[in-house]
Amino acid sequence: MDAILCGVHPETEEPSYVLVELKQWRRMELVGEGLVKTSDAAAQPVLHPSEQVRRYCRQLLDFTPRFARAPRLVKGIAYLHDAVYDPAWQMDKTRVDGLGELFAADTQKDLAGFLCSLLDTDAGSAAGAREAAVDLLAARHTPARNLLTTAASTFEKREEFILLDEQQVAYESVMGALEKVDSKGSSEAKKKVVVVSGGPGSGKSAIAITLLAALARRNRRVLHATGSKAFTETLRATVAGDERLDEMFKYFNQFGSKRENSLDVLLCDEAHRVRGLPDRVRGRFRGQIDELIDVAKVPVFLLDEHQVVRPGEVGTREYITDIVNLKGYEVLDIRLDGQFRCGGSDKFDEWVRRLLRLSPERPIVWSELVAGSDDEYVVDAAESPQELEAWLLQQADLRGGNARMTAGFCWDWSQPVEVDGTRRLVDDVKIGGWSRPWNARPEAPVPGVPSSSLWASDPRGFGQVGCIYSAQGFEYDWAGVIFGDDLIIRERDWVSDSGSSKDDRVNTAKDADFDRLVRNTYKVLMTRGMQGVCLYSKDPATNQILRKFAR
Known part of the structure; x- marks a missing residue:
């Protein structure tokens, strides 16, 4: 985001947040549903600014439980401050939920009015505005329950994989590990890391998707992650089926700033693509595998060692197990012998x-x-x-x-x-x-x-x-x-x-x-x-x- 305005709502006196996307464009041409071309981006279409800011708002609502409980607190605007309003922008079609309002240089009065309707300008509200900003920075970031409910509903409509032999063992091992961690409480429980290795077509992704669906149905905080843009985008297109669920499919490099144990389970599919040797961070060595382990109560790594095809990829059973042992956690090692490709x-x-x-x-x-x-x-x-x-x-x-x-x-x-x-x-x-x-x-x-x-x-x-x-x-x-x-x-x-x-x-x-x-x-x-x-x-x-x- 270019900016997030934090304040107090003038009527309800609740915290109020406006996400702001600024554009220096001088012109914008609609070329498809939610797509535009500009003088600065002639080579290919880009997201409509209203759609762009709406997605940022949805991300905040879906991954911040305090906002999921009160979505009315969050609004979004896109401001083309160097452009003059053009009816062809179809601004009227964007004003449906307050998450993607669009303003231009010649509609500044409308912009000011919109902001004043959401943010109290009285000096007496300053302390409340500062408190709203502090609350935003301190908010816990994890999949919100309503997102998991949507995921569960979507996954229930899809035909499930039938897991066989070691595949079912892997599934039950993850579920059992989570149950044990829960039974002892997060402060006493010893983290359990599940490492599932197998050749091509041995069912690793089938296990991951089945676990994702099952855990979402139980309202457990679960995400799926890979190191492949192609693989992740295909899962978003073929498994999610709802753009809100796209963000349940993440990349390995997105967990460095997440709080420890903020997830119940993290499913690291294609884990042979985990990258990078540890770097020294705050006086200690820390790498991508550390980040993935720390973020979940039960991290799951699904990998094929013969698919390491780039320098810097370190996702092997031995390497992951060594790090888990150094951190003092327990490893559950499962090997898939079947061949389904x-x-x-x-x-x-x-x-x-x-x-x-x-x-x-x-x-x-x-x-x-x-x-x-x-x-x-x-x-x-x-x-x-x-x-x-x-x-x-x-x-x-x-x-x-x-x-x-x-x-x-x-x-x-x-x-x-x-x-x-x-x-x-x-x-x-x-x-x-x-x-x-x-x-x-x-x-x-x-x-x-x-x-x-x-x-x-x-x-x-x-x-x-x-x-x-x-x-x-x-x-x-x-x-x-x-x-x-x-x-x-x-x-x-x-x-x-x-x-x-x-x-x-x-x-x-x-x-x-x-x-x-x-x-x-x-x-x-x-x-x-x-x-x-x-x-x-x-x-x-x-x-x-x-x-x-x-x-």
């Missing part, structure tokens, strides 16, 4: 680990590994990118489901270009005469193309090539994976080359670290498919070996 094929996950030398066992031909079993997972390799793309289309057409192509980050990722007045993606991924664009960049939307966060789930995603940042955490039926020159085979072993990588987040890592990260990257890309995968390497020698082992 990749057709439920444990053998495929084993085949990938052996092929990429992430396992001590040597690579094996796929048909030999599954001989005599009823494993139906489809593994293939193509002679060209054209053949790989055709394979995906054929499988989706004949056997149903959705398909996506991904590749190692070995090509530039260009900004969209303007062609005949329309923004278009650039065909950056070029192999011989074949070329395709990467999916849209997060900060540069393109008409008719899904955002990078929704590339894996939006039907329009086929035809674009996804990278690790678009694919990790998601699944689709048919996966096509293109190996670049960052990982090739020479003399029967993999050789990594950071110089071939265009990923600035990874290619500056030390050779040994880069080698581990790039192998993990391809493992993630190879294990996105529910029904099958087709591989291709632009390096001819590597592709020949891939075709041998994919038979």
